[in-house]
Amino acid sequence: MKNKSINDLVMEFFKNHPKQDLPHGPVVDWVEEEYKKIYNKKPRDVWRQIRMLHQLGKLIKVKKGIYRYDPDYVQNKNIYDFSQKMKEKIFKRDNYKCVVCGRGINDGVEICVDHIIPKDKGGKNILSNGQTLCMEHNLLKKNYSQTEAGKRYFIKIYKQALKNKDERMVKFCKDVFDIYDKYEINGHISRPNGKKKN
Known part of the structure; x- marks a missing residue:
C-alpha cells in the first residue's frame, strides 16, 4: 500500500x-x-x-x-493531540510539506502536525493552531522552547530602553526581533514595536 x-x-x-x-x-x-x-x-x-x-x-x-x-x-x-481527521486537514492545507523547509514524504522526510501555540500554554486542537513540520523542525521546536523565554526577555529590555530613551538598546532589540521574524521563530509572541517583517 x-x-x-x-x-x-x-x-x-x-x-x-x-x-x-x-x-x-x-x-x-x-x-x-x-x-x-x-x-x-x-x-x-x-x-x-x-x-x-x-x-x-x-x-x-x-x-x-x-x-x-x-x-x-x-x-x-493522545487525549491532548489533534484528531486524525484534523491532522489530515492540516496536512492537506500545507500540501503535505513542512512549513519551515518545504520538504515532505516525497522527499523521504517524515512529517507531523505541530501545535503552533503549545498544548501546555493553552493551544487548542483546531485548524488555525496546527502546522505541518518535518520531524527535524518539530524536534528543533521542542528542544529550543528557550527561544520563547529569550524573546520575552528582550521585550522587557526593549520596554525599559524606551523608558530610559536608550536609542542604541532600542535599535539592538528591534534587530533581535527582526531575526526572530526572519527565521519565523516564536511568531505567536507579538513584538512590542508593532513592526513585522514579511
Missing part, C-alpha cells in the same frame, strides 16, 4: 508486538524490507525515526537501543 511512511511502518511493527521490549535492529530490518517492497528503495535513518517516535511520546525507551509500544500509555497521551 502506497503512502506508508517510515514512521507508519515502524509503528506497524511495534503495534504487532505490543508491550514487548524490542531491540531496534530487527525493527530496522523489517521496516527496510517493507519500505523497499513499496517504494523500491531503501529508507533513510530508520533507527533515527524510532528515536524520534520515542521523543514524540509514541514509544517508551526501556534502555539504550530497546523500545516498547504500550497502547495504554499512548492513549493517555
